[in-house]
Amino acid sequence: MKLKTPAVALLSLALVVPLALLARADGDALPGTAAPTADQATTSKLVYGLLSDSRYAYRPRALDDALSQDIFKRYLEALDGGKQYFTVADIDKFGPYKTQMDDAIRSGELTPAYDIFAVYKQRVGERIAHARALLKQDFDFSGSERWEYDREKAPWAADTQELDGVWKKSVMNDWLRLKLAGKQPDEIRKTLDKRYATYQRTVNELKSEDVFQTFLNGYSSAIDPHTDYFTPKTAENFNQAMSLSLEGIGAQLQRQDDLVVIREIIPGGPADMNGKLKAGDRIVAVGQGKSGPMTDVIGWRIDDVVTQIRGKKDTQVRLEYIPAESGVDGKHAQVTITRQKVKLEEQAAKAETITLPAVDGQPERRIGVVKLPAFYQDFEGRRRNPNDYTSATRDIGKLLAQFKADGISGVVMDLRNNGGGSLDEAVELTGLFIDKGPVVQVRESGGRVTVNADTKPGVAWDGPLAVLTNRGSASASEIFAGAIQDYGRGLVIGETTFGKGTVQNMVDLDRWPANEAPRFGQVKLTIAQFFRVAGGSTQHKGVVPDIAFPVSVDATEYGESTYDNALPWTKIAAVPHTQYGNFAPLLPRLEALHAARVATDKEFEWWSKDVSDFRIEAAKKYVSLNEAERRAERDKQETQRKQRQAERKTLGLALDPLADDAADDGLGANERDIVKDAAREKLADKRPDPLLRESAAILADAIDVLGHDRTLSAQVLPESTMPGSWSD
Structure with missing residues (x-):
């Protein structure tokens, strides 16, 4: 074969x-x-x-x-x-x-x-x-x-x-x-x-x-x-997720009972532009084109309904639906929508700015944050037009340009729970912060080692940089964080990463028989192991942060080390690369400043306690069936939420938008009000994030210390090798 x-x-x-x-x-x-x-x-x-x-x-x-x-x-x-x-x-x-x-x-x-x-x-x-x-x-x-x-x-x-x-x-x-x-x-x-x-x-x-x-x-x-078999349908869904795009109407669907319900209308998509459908509407039939017969889809699996609704760009689909405000026996309505390519913007890189007030004579600092959920790339789009395609690096490049225009002091790349994606994107994203050079070494099964490098001169961001990670940061995230750390280009803050050091390719099983339509599916196949430019693997060990936060998930419960057949850790020779800085002399000072700050930071204290409580409960692996015990625990948690919200008001902190809606309702996702549940999910993204704020504060500390301690700055950041300056 x-x-x-x-x-x-x-x-x-x-x-x-x-x-x-x-x-x-x-x-x-x-x-x-x-x-x-x-x-x-x-x-x-x-x-x-x-x-x-x-x-x-x-x-x-x-x-x-x-x-x-x-x-x-x-x-x-x-x-x-x-x-x-x-x-x-x-x-x-x-x-x-x-x-x-x-x-x-x-x-x-x-x-x-x-x-x-x-x-x-x-x-x-x-x-x-x-x-x-x-x-x-x-x-x-x-x-x-x-x-x-x-x-x-x-x-x-x-x-x-x-x-x-x-x-x-x-x-x-x-x-x-x-x-x-x-x-x-x-x-x-x-x-x-x-x-x-x-x-x-x-x-x-x-x-x-x-x-x-x-x-x-x-x-x-x-x-x-990390080797998986995908049927033709699951392979299609995987590739759409990687490209952040699909061809359809732009609606997120969820099954509830025998009906498929619209959970959310994707902004800017065809359904949004049409204006008739809304969250909560229940789809009961689907027809193809302007006059194709309507097919009743009540009781269908959601993936089968999705297959009926998705289709080629510029084709039409007709939906018969029961409006959200009507009962299940309410009057049906119908809408015709022209399918288009829909960009899944919610999963794309996003930027925000954290303003840190002036403290102890230090000036106010504005730190830019880039939140990256995955290293996405539209592979097919890149093949068709290499100058215009969806790409994490291209999107982040634009965000960094805006940060520079806004006079941002430093940038935090938030890679928490970023499980990976495209190897090319990991290399190219690193290239936004280094001026050419190797990023990752890849060893194939026969032992041949190749070096994937950034070959484009210049950088998109030459100022202070930090990378925020947790145990859910994996694979491509580890390549990026490891390269930034090996180059001494920025600080890595947070938790030790997942520890996945292998490379996969999607192999189309229909390529060999040359089928006209997908029949056999695809295999996500492990083809190589990657190594940092310093020679070490992230396999099992992950990327260890320069400044560590309390561990939220135990390595025995989650991570590469939990797999019984994972590849072992190993090391190969390092490759020559520029050393922009060496943060080791700076870390004791940053640790001291971090410890002093979080000792009086209520939100960080609450988060640390919640993590500790969670780990204690998770270690038990059981729950009591005694009502008095469970009610007492529930009441304790409810009292704690109310006390914290009251303290937020007293201290002038941002309120938790879910503080009054955090108790366990005992329901599953498909048993709740879909519209309210979707709104609750949006609010969760707006909850106070003490870890992100503290990461920004640590980066600001580094800027201030290096700006005022010239001797230390010379040890940490030799000016002859830095693409930019961390000092004022």
């Missing part, structure tokens, strides 16, 4: 790969028992060819009985990671399949995967029926029982009676959450019965493609944590 690997390298971090069968993809609905298709058999062989060949995979593994057992384990985890459906008897029944998974993948005879799924589907039906039956009784919340929700390492249940006990506690917890939120028994029964029925329906709606994708991801994840 010979496949051409695309030139575009990705460092996308699949922190949560499509493990559960709730992943959406095209395919035939499962009428009781699923069965593999001919295309899936071919796809399985193609994926085997990729993952077992060192010409493509960075760390290929022979598909033998040992790997087969690993695939078996991962497939079961994908189906029933919480061990709430299968019993020991089921696992024993599946025993012969442990050494048959390899044969199934190689041959395309996928019956073992579908046989296991058939049992899973049956067990879900049994468990859901049991849960709904439990709702007919009353529960006693005065005892010492507790719901141990983290069952990943629990043994498989010995029998159905043991599962009955597990599910009873799960249902009790669901009931108690709603009771504490003020719901009455009849309302609780109705809400939970509907919730469990919805879950049952979701499993019943799973398609053959869903089963296949989950099974192949059991194989791909056994190779390494």
Whole structure:
């Protein structure tokens, strides 16, 4: 088999790969028992060819009985990671399949995967029926029982009676959450019965493609944590997310009960410009063109409805909908919208300015902040027009130009929870802050090392710089932060990053057979490992900040080090690069100033306490089912929120827009008022952010100290090598 690997390298971090069968993809609905298709058999062989060949995979593994057992384990985890459906008897029944998974993948005879799924589907039906039956009784919340929700390492249940006990506690917890939120028994029964029925329906709606994708991801994840198989539909969604664009009407949809509801109208999109649709409207039918028949979509999966609504630019789609202000039996309305390319601006880089008041003789400082959710790039757009395409670097370049025009003192690049993206973008973004030079080293499976460098002379920002990270900063974020640190170009502040040091490519499985339409999907394949210019890898270890904030998530719970088959840390030779500065002599002074400031910073104190409390609770891995205990904890949290909001007013601090709406309502996302929930989500972005403000203050400290201590400045920033100056 010979496949051409695309030139575009990705460092996308699949922190949560499509493990559960709730992943959406095209395919035939499962009428009781699923069965593999001919295309899936071919796809399985193609994926085997990729993952077992060192010409493509960075760390290929022979598909033998040992790997087969690993695939078996991962497939079961994908189906029933919480061990709430299968019993020991089921696992024993599946025993012969442990050494048959390899044969199934190689041959395309996928019956073992579908046989296991058939049992899973049956067990879900049994468990859901049991849960709904439990709702007919009353529960006693005065005892010492507790719901141990983290069952990943629990043994498989010995029998159905043991599962009955597990599910009873799960249902009790669901009931108690709603009771504490003020719901009455009849309302609780109705809400939970509907919730469990919805879950049952979701499993019943799973398609053959869903089963296949989950099974192949059991194989791909056994190779390494960041190799994934995507069906044609999920590949399309992935690529749209990377490009921050799609062709459609510009509306964010959400399923609620049997209807697909508009959660948000995307500003500037076709639906927004048309003006008829609004958040809360319920779509009941879709028609193609000006006169195509209307297709009733009530009860459809949301991805199937989305497929009907999306389409080529300049084509028309007709929507029949029930306006938000009408009841479900209200009068229907209809609208015709011309599809266009929609830019997902909400996920693009954004800028803001933090003004730090004059303190202790130091002048007022205005620090610019760039928030970057991902290293996005429209790869297809770049191929079509290299001078006009969506790109994180291009967007940030414009923001930096505006900062310079506004006379900003320094810039903080906020990469918190940025899971990665395009390798090219990581290199080019670094180039906005350095005047040419190597950015990252890439080692392929054969051992060949290439250096990806910024080749454009000049910088977009030559002033003070800091990079804010946390445990969710990964991959491309680590390349950027590591390069800035190795060059001594700026300070890294926050938490140690995720620790993902591998490079992935999207390999289109349809390229080899040259299909006219997508049939086989794509593989996000690990093809290389990256290293910093100083020679070290970020693998496992991540990028360690110069100034550290309290750790919010333990490394044993989240990060590359939690994967049992992640690549080990290693090191290669450094490559020559400019050393713009050495912040080591400055760090003790900055640490002292930081410690003194946060000691009297109420918001930072509150955040630190919340982190500590969260980690204590998370470590327990259970919640009490005693109503008095839970109510006391809820009341304590409510009192704390009110006290903090009152203190904010007294101290003149910005109020928390969610302080009066932070209590657990016991509902799931699809059970809430969609319009109000979307508005609440927007408000969450406006909550006070003491970490960002403190990062800006640390950068301002560095500017002030270096501006007044010439001796220290000469040690930290040799003027002959700096692209700009940190001093006044």
